[in-house]
Amino acid sequence: MGIAYRGQNYHGWQSQPDGRTVQDKLERALAEFVGLPRGEVVPTVCAGRTDAGVHALNQVVHFDAPVAREIFSWVRGTNRFLPEDIAVQWAQNVEPDFHARNSARGRQYAFLVRESAARPAIEAGLCGWVFRPLDIDRMRQAARALIGEHDFSSFRASACQALSPVKEMRRIEINRIGDYWRFDFEASAFLHHMVRNLMGALITIGSGNQSPEYMAELLAERNRELAPPTFPAAGLYFLGPIYDPHLAVPRRTAAHDWLPRVPVELARPDEAHPYVSGTPAKQ
Structure with a gap:
């Protein structure tokens, strides 16, 4: 199944005793749909815990x-049987050896940030917020240091359970659409809080508090204590996993068109590095 959800009302994906997680809501809904006795659930495995x-x-x-x-x-x-902020988008049969997490070849996230003097209201909880102007050239330059296979320990939460901090960052795109910034990340996999910690560094650099070279320095230090604070979760979207094409697993849902995107004709690849792209900062 492909599931879409707004996360602000839940304690993340993974099941917890209080039942206030997306997994808890989904497994109970599945049980009710198939008619299992009260108290039983249909166990699920996800592609990426949020x-x-x-x-x-x-x-x-x-x-x-x-x-x-x-x-x-x-x-x-x-x-x-699901609340209005969680919904199944598609379903299909798969081979018995398919595994939502282990079969994934990569994962994609997007971070939406509003730049304005006033805090968000209509989109509260659905985007991050900065009140200082951001410089796209500084952030794009910093992002180049992240492309490739690296030890991302400087951007790893202390509670991370990953066996290795080494991941391959394949793509970073930074675009501006009106007063909103959209940051896209694609990697082989992500560590706990990795995107939010990278965002903390990118915003620090983009606002002029650190130089673009700061990112490479943090990466080399492999020390989370030296990096900027974790950026708030509001505005972070799990776009979904990437599987081998022969599995024919849908890579998008209608909600992908709801999230602001830069027009194709405005996107320009960075000539210095083909994996980092973006649009010029608003004049």
């Missing part, structure tokens, strides 16, 4: 279905 306040546009989960139903029924039927 923290409290983080949203998802295409969170992929797999589970062993206890009953046979038409594909469209898994979508509509499960959604009947």
Whole structure:
């Protein structure tokens, strides 16, 4: 299944005793749809765990279905029992050896940030906020240091359970759409709080408090204590995992068109590095 959700009302994805997580809501909804006795759930495995306040546009989960139903029924039927800020977007059958997390070849996140003198209201919880002007050239220059395979210990939360801090950053795009900034990240995998910690460094550099070279210095130090604070979760979206094409797992949902995007004709690749792109800062 592909799931979309707003994260501000939940304590993240992973199940917790208080039941206030996306996984808890989904597993109970599945159980109600298939008619399991009260108290039982349908266990699920997700492609990427999200923290409290983080949203998802295409969170992929797999589970062993206890009953046979038409594909469209898994979508509509499960959604009947989900709150309005969580919804199944698609469903399909997969081979028995498919694994939502282990079969993924990469993952994508986007971070939406509003730059303005006043804090957000309508979009509160759905975007980050900065009141100091950001410089796209400084941030793009800093982002180049992140491309490739690196030890990302400087951007790893102390509670991270990953076996290795070494990940491959494949793409970073920084675009401005009106008063909003959109940061896109694609990597083989991400450490706990990695995107939010990278955002803390990028915003520090973009606002002029540090030079672009600061990013490479942090990366080389491999020390989280030397890096800027973790950026707030509001505005972080899990766009979804990437699988081998032959699996035919959908890579997008309708919500991808809702999130602001830079027009294709305005996007320009960075000539110095093809993996980092963006649009000029607003004049």
